[in-house]
Amino acid sequence: MRRARYSCGVENEVGHEIAEALGILLRRTTRAQLHKRLTEGMGEAVDEVTYPVLSALARTGPRSAAELAPDAGVDRSGVTRRASRLEAAGLIRREADPTDRRAHLLVLTEEGEAAVTELRARLAAHIMRSLSSWPPGEAESFARQLRRFTAEGPFA
Amino acid sequence: MRRARYSCGVENEVGHEIAEALGILLRRTTRAQLHKRLTEGMGEAVDEVTYPVLSALARTGPRSAAELAPDAGVDRSGVTRRASRLEAAGLIRREADPTDRRAHLLVLTEEGEAAVTELRARLAAHIMRSLSSWPPGEAESFARQLRRFTAEGPFA
DNA sequence: GGTAGTGCGTGCGCCGCGCACGCATCTCCT
DNA sequence: AGGAGATGCGTGCGCGGCGCACGCACTACC
Structure with missing residues (x-):
């Protein structure tokens, strides 16, 4: 070949x-x-359904549901519903956009930030556990290439 | 750091x-x-729902629905239903296991093999389109590391 | 100031999913 | 040999998420 x-x-x-x-x-x-x-044991509101919204919100910062929808990969109504669940659990709150009183900005609360930090740590630890056997330097180059692949790759 | x-x-x-x-x-x-x-334009039976079953079957060869279930990431009943759709479209067929008359082995037909080949080519082409700008050798090493990551990684 | 446009939340119908049941068949023990 | 438990498969059922479309509140433009 x-x-x-x-x-x-x-x-x-x-x-x-x-x-x-x-x-x-x-x-x-x-x-x-x-x-x-x-998301096991992270409370009732944080499950595999609400996780993408929570994660996307943490990555992009305060945004409206409509802006978050394409990033979460679901319909705008789905984001609204999941956000309502997270709001009820006190992980996020809806803030009125000062420049547009129609818009509700979704923003993480203190507890929401803590939850995201915990989830990120869990995932990173899970990945690290198996990367520990790699030769030094290879994990770094893999991370760099993976980053590049996602940034300018076919799924950007 | x-x-x-x-x-x-x-x-x-x-x-x-x-x-x-x-x-x-x-x-x-x-x-x-x-x-x-x-899966766009691949016929009515091949969509985002039946694709994992078709793909998994192509990778592992003729298997029963129960064996395919964990590999496809859905319940056994889900595999059965999707297999029925693919069978109706003539992409797979159910063969009686000669050693166990309860078991129905799922096996790709000629058309099924062709469909898988087409889908694989599409995905590979899609990936290659963005890998073309990478320095020579880097794509190879990335593929090798990715393979290793999936084989012995945290999601093995 | 009035009309078209935009953003949000929600009701509705659809579909996939997991659970559990029934039937057919295999296995093992007596 | 024959019966009891185990195993495999397909299917009915209830649940839940999803996308569409509607109504309401508000904005922007003429």
Whole structure:
């Protein structure tokens, strides 16, 4: 396969390899599996359904439900409903946008920030546990390439 | 952060970096998004719901619904239902297990194999399109590390 | 100032999912 | 050999999330 090169300088086989690995990875990291385990014992409001909203909000900062929807991968109404659950649990609150009294900005409360910190630590620890056996330096380069892949890759 | 090392020899920051990148990646590669676009125009039976079953079956070879269930990430009954749809479309068929007359082995038909080939090519091409700008060799090493990460990683 | 446009929350119908049941078949023990 | 428990499969059922579309509040523009 060394000869089957393309103009881009990358072999086609690599695309299939990455596709297969991604397929495996994605199957293991569904909400029903990863997010469910990750949010165990985090209270009633934080589960595999509300987690994406909470996480997206933490990443982007205070935003409206409509802005959060494409980032969370669900319909705007879904964000509203999940936000209501999180609001009832005191993890986020709805703030009136001072410039537009129609808009309700979703913003994390103190408890919400703490929950996100905890969840991030859990996930990072979970990943680190298996990266510990990697040769030094490889994990760093993998993280760098993964970051690049998500930033300018096909799923940007 | 150069000083905050752990016994494993990998910095904790890397765990957070990978976690964040994975989070972004996973949000972009939901069934509702990636698999939906991927299966567009592949006929009525092949959609984002039946795709995981079709893909898993292609990877593992002829298996029963119960064996396929954990690999597809859904309940056994879900596999049965999706398999029925794929069977009606002629992409798979149920074969009686010669050693156990209770068991129905799911096996891809000629058309099913063709569909999987097409889907794999689509995904690989989609990935390759953005990998083309990478320096030569980096895509290969990324694929290798990704493979390792899925094989012996936290989601194995 | 009035009309079209925008943002939000919610009711409704649909669909996938997990649980549990029934039937067919296998296994093992006596 | 034969019966009892175990196993595999398909299916009915209730639950819950999702997308669509509507109504209401407010804004922007003419």
